[in-house]
Amino acid sequence: xxxxxxxxxxxxxxxxxxxxxxxxxxxxxxxxxxxxxxxxxxxxxxxxxxxxxxxxxxxxxxxxxxxxxxxxxxxxxxxxxxxxxxxxxxxxxxxxxxxxxxxxxxxxxxxxxxxxxxxxxxxxxxxxxxxxxxxxxxxxxxxxxxxxxxxxxxxxxxxxxxxxxxxxxxxxxxxxxxxxxxxxxxxxxxxxxxxxxxxxxxxxxxxxxxxxxxxxxxxx
Numbered sequence: 127x128x129x130x131x132x133x134x135x136x137x138x139x140x141x142x143x144x145x146x147x148x149x150x151x152x153x154x155x156x157x158x159x160x161x162x163x164x165x166x167x168x169x170x171x172x173x174x175x176x177x178x179x180x181x182x183x184x185x186x187x188x189x190x191x192x193x194x195x196x197x198x199x200x201x202x203x204x205x206x207x208x209x210x211x212x213x214x215x216x217x218x219x220x221x222x223x224x225x226x227x228x229x230x231x232x233x234x235x236x237x238x239x240x241x242x243x244x245x246x247x248x249x250x251x252x253x254x255x256x257x258x259x260x261x262x263x264x265x266x267x268x269x270x271x272x273x274x275x276x277x278x279x280x281x282x283x284x285x286x287x288x289x290x291x292x293x294x295x296x297x298x299x300x301x302x303x304x305x306x307x308x309x310x311x312x313x314x315x316x317x318x319x320x321x322x323x324x325x326x327x328x329x330x331x332x333x334x335x336x337x338x339x340x341x342x343x344x345x346x
Contacts, residue, residue, distance in 0.1 A: 131340040132172045133152035133173045134152065134174050135175035135176075135332075135333070136157060136158035137154060137155075137157070138246060138251040139207075139246050139252060140207050140328070142252070146329070149334070149337060150336060150340075158176055158187045158208060163192055166195075167200070172200065173339070174195055174202045175202075176209035176213075177205060177207060182243070186208065186239075192221060193220075205228050206228075206329040207242045208239075209228075209332065210224075210228040210230075211242065214228055214232040222335075224328065242257050244256065244257050244292075245292035255291060256296050257325055258287065258291070259324055260324045261283070261294075261296065262283055267321075267322075274309065281305065282300075282303055282305075286299045296314075296317060300314060
């Protein structure tokens with residue numbers, strides 16, 4: 127049996143560290159910003175997981191520092207939010223991308239950090255706005271189930287995109303669009319019963335992946 131891996135994971139609104147720690151024993155740090163990888167390397171990690179990161183409040187984590195970690199032999203895994211964006215840009219150079227959001231970036235179906243950006247409560251790291259990527263995912267599901275029409279889908283998405291990300295919520299979007307109230311009520315019910323927080327789902331997948339590779343590497 128080999129020694130347990132030293133794992134550092136940057137997460138926050140996509141998956142709270144308290145919940146993540148129930149799945150994987152690791153050191154959890156707040157959403158990543160520029161310079162945090164270099165600081166993390168001082169602790170000689172075997173694996174770094176990047177889920178959440180800052181976009182506009184402070185400089186974002188740089189490609190160079192992620193590549194520096196990879197160069198030093200650290201396994202760097204990303205998904206859900208900032209991790210998905212950086213993985214889509216650096217997977218050819220060794221970063222591992224996980225999940226739906228990563229694949230959307232990789233395919234060029236989403237391109238902007240605005241698609242995953244949310245406002246965060248700095249005290250408890252909970253998100254106080256809704257990510258565009260989840261909205262589009264759930265509105266598409268509603269379209270596929272004939273809950274809304276193609277025109278209504280386009281209207282909902284256009285409205286969501288027009289709202290600055292810190293204020294973007296399902297409630298505001300649904301209260302803003304010009305769609306019949308009965309249709310909105312059906313859509314609201316669908317979102318409550320079947321809506322998926324796709325960033326959280328991807329974050330759980332990142333944690334699960336890191337757990338798997340860390341356990342595999344512990345076995346002879």
